[in-house]
Amino acid sequence: MMRLARSLARSVAAAIRHDPEVERMIAAHTKSWRPSVDRFDRNRPLVLWFAVGVTTSLFPFFGTVENLLAKDSLVEANLRIVSLVKAFQTPGLDDFTLFLRIRGTGRSW
Numbered sequence: 629m630m631r632l633a634r635s636l637a638r639s640v641a642a643a644i645r646h647d648p649e650v651e652r653m654i655a656a657h658t659k660s661w662r663p664s665v666d667r668f669d670r671n672r673p674l675v676l677w678f679a680v681g682v683t684t685s686l687f688p689f690f691g692t693v694e695n696l697l698a699k700d701s702l703v704e705a706n707l708r709i710v711s712l713v714k715a716f717q718t719p720g721l722d723d724f725t726l727f728l729r730i731r732g733t734g735r736s737w
Contacts, residue, residue: 695703
């Protein structure tokens with residue numbers, strides 16, 4: 629099954645690579661196309677994995693932004709809680725929460 633998938637991927641890649649329209653676009657835009665080609669170089673596989681890692685690590689961030697823009701109910705509740713805590717924020721409360729945080733880490737004051 630894996631050999632079939634590899635063969636299919638190679639066939640599709642070869643068809644795309646040798647398409648006249650794609651070759652024309654590559655020739656017209658070599659400076660912008662070169663970094664994309666370098667990512668798929670077999671001699672430098674870490675570049676590809678770095679690009680994949682950066683892309684997948686951005687998914688949670690964009691999911692949060694999407695929820696914020698869509699005014700998701702969980703985001704709205706979180707904003708209300710933050711507003712409530714900010715309303716009661718005083719220097720004494722800041723010192724108390726700092727004290728609890730330091731005690732929770734096991735360090736001394």
